[in-house]
Amino acid sequence: MGGAKADEKELRRLLREAGVGPTLIAKLESAGLLSPRGLKFIVAATPDELVEWLSLSSYESAVKLREAAKSIVGYQSAAVDAAQLMELEERLPKLTTGVKGIDELLQGGLRPGELYEFAGEFGTGKTQLCHQLAVTVQLPEEKGGMAGKAVYIDTEGTFSPHRILAMAERFGLGRSALSAVTVYRPLNTGELERFVREELSGYLEDGAKLVVIDSVIALYRAQYRGMEWLARRQQAINYLLDWLKRWARIYSAVAVITNQVLTHPLPSGVALKLPAGGNIIAHASTHRFLMRKAGDAWLIECIDSPRIPKGASVQFKITEAGVEDA
Ligand SMILES: Nc1ncnc2c1ncn2[C@@H]1O[C@H](COP(=O)(O)OP(=O)(O)OP(=O)(O)O)[C@@H](O)[C@H]1O
Numbered sequence: 001m002g003g004a005k006a007d008e009k010e011l012r013r014l015l016r017e018a019g020v021g022p023t024l025i026a027k028l029e030s031a032g033l034l035s036p037r038g039l040k041f042i043v044a045a046t047p048d049e050l051v052e053w054l055s056l057s058s059y060e061s062a063v064k065l066r067e068a069a070k071s072i073v074g075y076q077s078a079a080v081d082a083a084q085l086m087e088l089e090e091r092l093p094k095l096t097t098g099v100k101g102i103d104e105l106l107q108g109g110l111r112p113g114e115l116y117e118f119a120g121e122f123g124t125g126k127t128q129l130c131h132q133l134a135v136t137v138q139l140p141e142e143k144g145g146m147a148g149k150a151v152y153i154d155t156e157g158t159f160s161p162h163r164i165l166a167m168a169e170r171f172g173l174g175r176s177a178l179s180a181v182t183v184y185r186p187l188n189t190g191e192l193e194r195f196v197r198e199e200l201s202g203y204l205e206d207g208a209k210l211v212v213i214d215s216v217i218a219l220y221r222a223q224y225r226g227m228e229w230l231a232r233r234q235q236a237i238n239y240l241l242d243w244l245k246r247w248a249r250i251y252s253a254v255a256v257i258t259n260q261v262l263t264h265p266l267p268s269g270v271a272l273k274l275p276a277g278g279n280i281i282a283h284a285s286t287h288r289f290l291m292r293k294a295g296d297a298w299l300i301e302c303i304d305s306p307r308i309p310k311g312a313s314v315q316f317k318i319t320e321a322g323v324e325d326a
Protein backbone atom coordinates (compact mmCIF):
# COMPACT_ATOMS: atom_id res chain seq x y z
CA MET A 1 0.00 0.00 0.00
CA GLY A 2 2.59 2.51 1.18
CA GLY A 3 4.74 1.32 -1.70
CA ALA A 4 2.12 2.07 -4.31
CA LYS A 5 1.59 5.56 -2.89
CA ALA A 6 5.33 6.23 -2.87
CA ASP A 7 5.51 5.00 -6.48
CA GLU A 8 2.70 7.34 -7.40
CA LYS A 9 4.49 10.28 -5.83
CA GLU A 10 7.68 9.41 -7.68
CA LEU A 11 5.79 9.08 -10.97
CA ARG A 12 4.23 12.52 -10.46
CA ARG A 13 7.69 13.95 -9.98
CA LEU A 14 9.05 12.21 -13.08
CA LEU A 15 6.08 13.33 -15.16
CA ARG A 16 6.50 16.93 -14.02
CA GLU A 17 10.20 16.74 -14.85
CA ALA A 18 9.32 15.41 -18.31
CA GLY A 19 7.16 18.51 -18.87
CA VAL A 20 3.68 17.14 -18.15
CA GLY A 21 1.53 19.81 -16.51
CA PRO A 22 -0.47 19.45 -13.27
CA THR A 23 -3.87 19.42 -15.01
CA LEU A 24 -2.87 16.50 -17.16
CA ILE A 25 -1.31 14.68 -14.21
CA ALA A 26 -4.61 15.08 -12.35
CA LYS A 27 -6.40 13.63 -15.37
CA LEU A 28 -4.07 10.65 -15.40
CA GLU A 29 -4.74 10.14 -11.73
CA SER A 30 -8.51 10.14 -12.12
CA ALA A 31 -8.17 7.75 -15.08
CA GLY A 32 -6.18 5.40 -12.83
CA LEU A 33 -3.07 5.70 -14.97
CA LEU A 34 -0.57 6.89 -12.35
CA SER A 35 1.25 3.55 -12.09
CA PRO A 36 3.95 1.72 -14.07
CA ARG A 37 1.18 -0.25 -15.79
CA GLY A 38 -0.76 2.93 -16.51
CA LEU A 39 2.26 4.56 -18.11
CA LYS A 40 2.78 1.50 -20.31
CA PHE A 41 -0.83 1.81 -21.36
CA ILE A 42 -0.07 5.37 -22.45
CA VAL A 43 2.94 4.09 -24.41
CA ALA A 44 0.81 1.39 -26.05
CA ALA A 45 -1.95 3.80 -27.05
CA THR A 46 -1.78 5.93 -30.18
CA PRO A 47 -1.97 9.73 -29.78
CA ASP A 48 -5.45 9.66 -31.34
CA GLU A 49 -6.62 7.12 -28.78
CA LEU A 50 -5.17 9.23 -25.96
CA VAL A 51 -6.89 12.37 -27.22
CA GLU A 52 -10.21 10.53 -27.22
CA TRP A 53 -9.87 8.58 -23.97
CA LEU A 54 -8.35 11.37 -21.88
CA SER A 55 -10.21 14.22 -23.63
CA LEU A 56 -6.91 15.93 -24.38
CA SER A 57 -6.93 19.32 -26.01
CA SER A 58 -4.65 18.41 -28.91
CA TYR A 59 -2.81 15.71 -30.77
CA GLU A 60 0.48 17.39 -29.84
CA SER A 61 -0.19 17.14 -26.12
CA ALA A 62 -0.90 13.43 -26.59
CA VAL A 63 2.41 12.99 -28.42
CA LYS A 64 4.21 14.84 -25.62
CA LEU A 65 2.52 12.71 -22.98
CA ARG A 66 3.52 9.52 -24.79
CA GLU A 67 7.14 10.67 -25.05
CA ALA A 68 7.21 11.44 -21.33
CA ALA A 69 5.72 8.02 -20.52
CA LYS A 70 8.21 6.30 -22.83
CA SER A 71 11.19 7.92 -21.16
CA ILE A 72 9.89 7.03 -17.69
CA VAL A 73 9.18 3.36 -18.42
CA GLY A 74 12.39 3.09 -20.44
CA TYR A 75 10.72 1.99 -23.65
CA GLN A 76 13.09 2.40 -26.58
CA SER A 77 11.75 3.04 -30.03
CA ALA A 78 14.71 5.00 -31.32
CA ALA A 79 16.43 3.91 -34.51
CA VAL A 80 19.37 1.53 -34.07
CA ASP A 81 21.81 0.09 -36.58
CA ALA A 82 21.60 -3.55 -37.65
CA ALA A 83 24.62 -4.56 -35.58
CA GLN A 84 23.00 -3.18 -32.43
CA LEU A 85 19.77 -4.90 -33.39
CA MET A 86 21.57 -8.21 -33.81
CA GLU A 87 23.16 -7.86 -30.39
CA LEU A 88 19.78 -7.00 -28.86
CA GLU A 89 18.14 -10.01 -30.51
CA GLU A 90 20.87 -12.36 -29.38
CA ARG A 91 20.38 -11.25 -25.79
CA LEU A 92 16.64 -11.95 -25.86
CA PRO A 93 15.62 -15.32 -24.52
CA LYS A 94 13.93 -17.69 -26.97
CA LEU A 95 11.03 -19.77 -25.77
CA THR A 96 11.39 -23.50 -26.34
CA THR A 97 8.42 -25.54 -27.55
CA GLY A 98 9.87 -28.54 -25.73
CA VAL A 99 10.19 -30.25 -29.13
CA LYS A 100 13.70 -30.24 -30.64
CA GLY A 101 12.50 -30.47 -34.21
CA ILE A 102 10.05 -27.60 -33.88
CA ASP A 103 12.62 -25.46 -32.02
CA GLU A 104 15.04 -25.98 -34.91
CA LEU A 105 12.33 -25.04 -37.41
CA LEU A 106 11.80 -21.87 -35.32
CA GLN A 107 15.55 -21.21 -35.34
CA GLY A 108 15.93 -21.69 -31.62
CA GLY A 109 12.42 -21.03 -30.31
CA LEU A 110 9.77 -18.33 -30.18
CA ARG A 111 11.00 -14.78 -29.78
CA PRO A 112 9.44 -12.23 -27.46
CA GLY A 113 7.75 -9.29 -29.13
CA GLU A 114 6.66 -11.37 -32.11
CA LEU A 115 3.30 -12.86 -33.09
CA TYR A 116 3.18 -16.53 -34.06
CA GLU A 117 0.19 -18.02 -35.86
CA PHE A 118 -0.53 -21.75 -35.87
CA ALA A 119 -3.26 -22.63 -38.34
CA GLY A 120 -4.72 -26.02 -39.10
CA GLU A 121 -7.80 -28.18 -39.37
CA PHE A 122 -9.30 -29.82 -36.26
CA GLY A 123 -7.07 -32.27 -34.43
CA THR A 124 -3.82 -31.00 -35.93
CA GLY A 125 -2.25 -30.12 -32.57
CA LYS A 126 -2.76 -26.36 -32.31
CA THR A 127 -4.30 -26.51 -28.85
CA GLN A 128 -1.81 -29.11 -27.62
CA LEU A 129 1.13 -26.96 -28.73
CA CYS A 130 -0.34 -23.88 -27.03
CA HIS A 131 -0.80 -25.83 -23.79
CA GLN A 132 2.80 -26.95 -24.00
CA LEU A 133 4.04 -23.38 -24.46
CA ALA A 134 2.03 -22.35 -21.38
CA VAL A 135 4.19 -24.87 -19.52
CA THR A 136 7.61 -24.31 -21.14
CA VAL A 137 7.34 -20.53 -20.62
CA GLN A 138 7.55 -21.29 -16.90
CA LEU A 139 10.92 -23.02 -17.20
CA PRO A 140 14.04 -21.08 -16.22
CA GLU A 141 16.01 -19.48 -19.05
CA GLU A 142 18.76 -22.09 -18.94
CA LYS A 143 16.13 -24.70 -19.78
CA GLY A 144 14.72 -22.69 -22.66
CA GLY A 145 11.91 -21.00 -20.77
CA MET A 146 11.30 -17.40 -19.73
CA ALA A 147 10.63 -17.99 -16.02
CA GLY A 148 7.25 -16.43 -16.72
CA LYS A 149 3.56 -17.01 -16.40
CA ALA A 150 1.03 -17.54 -19.19
CA VAL A 151 -2.29 -16.01 -20.18
CA TYR A 152 -4.46 -18.42 -22.14
CA ILE A 153 -7.47 -16.90 -23.87
CA ASP A 154 -9.70 -19.84 -24.63
CA THR A 155 -12.42 -18.90 -27.11
CA GLU A 156 -13.35 -22.48 -28.01
CA GLY A 157 -13.65 -23.95 -24.53
CA THR A 158 -10.90 -26.50 -25.14
CA PHE A 159 -8.41 -25.47 -22.46
CA SER A 160 -7.61 -28.41 -20.20
CA PRO A 161 -5.88 -28.13 -16.80
CA HIS A 162 -5.28 -31.89 -16.98
CA ARG A 163 -3.19 -31.47 -20.11
CA ILE A 164 -1.19 -28.70 -18.42
CA LEU A 165 -0.55 -30.97 -15.47
CA ALA A 166 0.56 -33.88 -17.66
CA MET A 167 2.94 -31.65 -19.58
CA ALA A 168 4.20 -29.94 -16.42
CA GLU A 169 5.22 -33.32 -15.01
CA ARG A 170 7.16 -34.09 -18.16
CA PHE A 171 9.15 -30.86 -17.81
CA GLY A 172 9.79 -31.34 -14.11
CA LEU A 173 7.29 -28.76 -12.90
CA GLY A 174 4.76 -29.64 -10.27
CA ARG A 175 1.14 -28.70 -9.65
CA SER A 176 2.23 -25.08 -9.20
CA ALA A 177 2.40 -24.90 -13.00
CA LEU A 178 -1.40 -24.68 -12.94
CA SER A 179 -1.56 -21.48 -10.95
CA ALA A 180 0.91 -19.81 -13.32
CA VAL A 181 -1.61 -20.09 -16.16
CA THR A 182 -4.44 -17.59 -16.24
CA VAL A 183 -7.35 -18.78 -18.34
CA TYR A 184 -9.89 -16.36 -19.73
CA ARG A 185 -12.96 -17.49 -21.63
CA PRO A 186 -14.60 -14.59 -23.43
CA LEU A 187 -18.20 -15.09 -24.51
CA ASN A 188 -18.05 -12.73 -27.45
CA THR A 189 -15.67 -10.57 -29.43
CA GLY A 190 -16.46 -7.51 -27.30
CA GLU A 191 -15.25 -9.32 -24.18
CA LEU A 192 -12.19 -10.59 -26.00
CA GLU A 193 -11.23 -7.14 -27.28
CA ARG A 194 -11.81 -5.48 -23.93
CA PHE A 195 -9.70 -8.08 -22.14
CA VAL A 196 -6.78 -7.71 -24.54
CA ARG A 197 -6.87 -3.93 -24.50
CA GLU A 198 -7.62 -3.28 -20.84
CA GLU A 199 -6.87 -6.32 -18.68
CA LEU A 200 -4.03 -8.15 -20.33
CA SER A 201 -1.32 -5.71 -19.28
CA GLY A 202 -2.17 -6.37 -15.63
CA TYR A 203 -1.05 -9.98 -16.09
CA LEU A 204 1.98 -8.95 -18.11
CA GLU A 205 2.94 -6.53 -15.36
CA ASP A 206 2.62 -9.48 -12.99
CA GLY A 207 5.13 -11.60 -14.91
CA ALA A 208 3.21 -13.22 -17.78
CA LYS A 209 5.56 -13.82 -20.71
CA LEU A 210 3.21 -15.72 -23.02
CA VAL A 211 -0.20 -14.75 -24.36
CA VAL A 212 -2.23 -17.31 -26.30
CA ILE A 213 -5.48 -16.69 -28.16
CA ASP A 214 -6.91 -20.12 -29.06
CA SER A 215 -8.50 -19.46 -31.48
CA VAL A 216 -8.49 -15.95 -32.80
CA ILE A 217 -11.19 -16.53 -35.38
CA ALA A 218 -13.95 -18.62 -33.77
CA LEU A 219 -15.87 -15.81 -32.05
CA TYR A 220 -15.61 -13.54 -35.08
CA ARG A 221 -16.91 -16.18 -37.45
CA ALA A 222 -19.82 -16.91 -35.15
CA GLN A 223 -20.69 -13.29 -34.58
CA TYR A 224 -20.08 -11.58 -37.91
CA ARG A 225 -21.92 -13.71 -40.43
CA GLY A 226 -22.29 -12.98 -44.09
CA MET A 227 -20.52 -10.77 -46.59
CA GLU A 228 -22.12 -7.56 -45.42
CA TRP A 229 -20.28 -7.89 -42.09
CA LEU A 230 -16.94 -8.85 -43.52
CA ALA A 231 -15.36 -5.39 -43.56
CA ARG A 232 -16.42 -4.72 -39.97
CA ARG A 233 -15.19 -8.13 -38.89
CA GLN A 234 -11.78 -7.64 -40.49
CA GLN A 235 -11.42 -4.23 -38.93
CA ALA A 236 -12.21 -5.65 -35.49
CA ILE A 237 -9.70 -8.51 -35.86
CA ASN A 238 -7.10 -6.02 -37.03
CA TYR A 239 -7.64 -3.86 -33.97
CA LEU A 240 -7.45 -6.88 -31.64
CA LEU A 241 -4.19 -8.15 -33.11
CA ASP A 242 -2.74 -4.67 -33.17
CA TRP A 243 -3.25 -4.38 -29.38
CA LEU A 244 -1.89 -7.87 -28.84
CA LYS A 245 1.28 -6.94 -30.71
CA ARG A 246 1.69 -3.64 -28.89
CA TRP A 247 1.60 -5.44 -25.53
CA ALA A 248 3.95 -8.19 -26.74
CA ARG A 249 6.50 -5.57 -27.70
CA ILE A 250 6.18 -3.37 -24.65
CA TYR A 251 6.39 -6.31 -22.22
CA SER A 252 8.76 -8.51 -24.28
CA ALA A 253 6.23 -11.32 -24.28
CA VAL A 254 5.60 -14.05 -26.83
CA ALA A 255 2.21 -13.80 -28.56
CA VAL A 256 0.56 -16.85 -30.11
CA ILE A 257 -2.71 -17.19 -31.99
CA THR A 258 -4.31 -20.27 -33.46
CA ASN A 259 -6.40 -20.11 -36.59
CA GLN A 260 -8.82 -22.34 -38.46
CA VAL A 261 -8.35 -23.37 -42.05
CA LEU A 262 -10.79 -22.80 -44.87
CA THR A 263 -11.06 -24.92 -47.98
CA HIS A 264 -11.17 -23.07 -51.28
CA PRO A 265 -12.19 -25.38 -54.13
CA LEU A 266 -10.36 -24.54 -57.36
CA PRO A 267 -11.79 -25.06 -60.87
CA SER A 268 -9.15 -27.75 -61.39
CA GLY A 269 -10.87 -29.84 -58.73
CA VAL A 270 -8.02 -29.38 -56.26
CA ALA A 271 -9.01 -27.88 -52.93
CA LEU A 272 -6.72 -25.19 -51.55
CA LYS A 273 -6.51 -25.06 -47.76
CA LEU A 274 -5.76 -21.63 -46.38
CA PRO A 275 -5.83 -20.08 -42.90
CA ALA A 276 -9.04 -18.13 -42.21
CA GLY A 277 -9.15 -14.39 -41.66
CA GLY A 278 -7.64 -13.32 -44.96
CA ASN A 279 -5.05 -10.58 -45.32
CA ILE A 280 -5.63 -9.08 -41.91
CA ILE A 281 -4.36 -12.09 -39.96
CA ALA A 282 -1.74 -12.81 -42.63
CA HIS A 283 -0.24 -9.35 -42.24
CA ALA A 284 -0.53 -9.16 -38.47
CA SER A 285 1.32 -12.43 -37.85
CA THR A 286 5.10 -12.26 -37.81
CA HIS A 287 5.36 -15.99 -38.52
CA ARG A 288 2.66 -18.28 -39.91
CA PHE A 289 2.63 -22.06 -39.68
CA LEU A 290 0.27 -24.63 -41.10
CA MET A 291 -0.28 -27.80 -39.07
CA ARG A 292 -1.46 -31.04 -40.64
CA LYS A 293 -2.15 -34.59 -39.71
CA ALA A 294 -0.97 -37.30 -42.07
CA GLY A 295 -1.77 -40.80 -40.90
CA ASP A 296 -0.25 -41.29 -37.47
CA ALA A 297 2.11 -38.34 -37.81
CA TRP A 298 1.67 -34.63 -37.48
CA LEU A 299 3.45 -32.03 -39.56
CA ILE A 300 4.14 -28.35 -39.03
CA GLU A 301 5.14 -26.23 -42.03
CA CYS A 302 6.19 -22.61 -42.29
CA ILE A 303 3.97 -20.71 -44.72
CA ASP A 304 5.27 -17.20 -44.11
CA SER A 305 8.08 -15.69 -42.05
CA PRO A 306 10.70 -12.98 -42.41
CA ARG A 307 13.43 -15.45 -41.36
CA ILE A 308 12.28 -19.05 -41.78
CA PRO A 309 12.19 -20.43 -45.33
CA LYS A 310 8.70 -20.93 -46.70
CA GLY A 311 7.92 -24.64 -46.97
CA ALA A 312 10.36 -25.67 -44.23
CA SER A 313 8.64 -28.33 -42.15
CA VAL A 314 9.10 -30.94 -39.46
CA GLN A 315 7.13 -33.89 -38.13
CA PHE A 316 6.04 -34.30 -34.55
CA LYS A 317 3.76 -36.50 -32.49
CA ILE A 318 1.22 -35.98 -29.74
CA THR A 319 1.22 -38.31 -26.75
CA GLU A 320 -0.16 -38.38 -23.25
CA ALA A 321 2.90 -36.30 -22.23
CA GLY A 322 2.22 -33.60 -24.84
CA VAL A 323 3.86 -32.59 -28.11
CA GLU A 324 7.05 -34.54 -28.82
CA ASP A 325 9.62 -35.18 -31.50
CA ALA A 326 8.45 -37.72 -34.07
N1 LIG B 1 -4.09 -37.07 -23.57
C1 LIG B 1 -3.74 -37.24 -24.85
N2 LIG B 1 -2.96 -38.28 -25.19
C2 LIG B 1 -2.61 -38.49 -26.46
N3 LIG B 1 -2.98 -37.70 -27.48
C3 LIG B 1 -3.76 -36.66 -27.20
C4 LIG B 1 -4.18 -36.37 -25.88
N4 LIG B 1 -4.94 -35.28 -25.91
C5 LIG B 1 -5.00 -34.89 -27.19
N5 LIG B 1 -4.31 -35.73 -27.97
C6 LIG B 1 -4.16 -35.66 -29.43
O1 LIG B 1 -4.22 -34.32 -29.84
C7 LIG B 1 -5.20 -34.21 -30.87
C8 LIG B 1 -5.98 -32.93 -30.72
O2 LIG B 1 -5.11 -31.90 -30.97
P1 LIG B 1 -5.59 -30.41 -30.66
O3 LIG B 1 -6.66 -30.41 -29.64
O4 LIG B 1 -4.38 -29.66 -30.39
O5 LIG B 1 -6.23 -30.05 -32.05
P2 LIG B 1 -6.53 -28.59 -32.64
O6 LIG B 1 -5.61 -28.41 -33.77
O7 LIG B 1 -6.50 -27.61 -31.56
O8 LIG B 1 -7.99 -28.84 -33.19
P3 LIG B 1 -9.27 -27.85 -33.19
O9 LIG B 1 -9.22 -27.11 -34.48
O10 LIG B 1 -10.42 -28.79 -33.14
O11 LIG B 1 -9.18 -26.99 -31.99
C9 LIG B 1 -6.14 -35.34 -30.70
O12 LIG B 1 -6.69 -35.70 -31.94
C10 LIG B 1 -5.26 -36.40 -30.13
O13 LIG B 1 -4.70 -37.13 -31.20
Ligand SMILES: [Mg+2]
Nearest residue numbers: 126127156158
Ligand atom coordinates in the same frame (compact mmCIF):
# COMPACT_ATOMS: atom_id res chain seq x y z
MG1 LIG C 1 -7.95 -26.48 -30.64
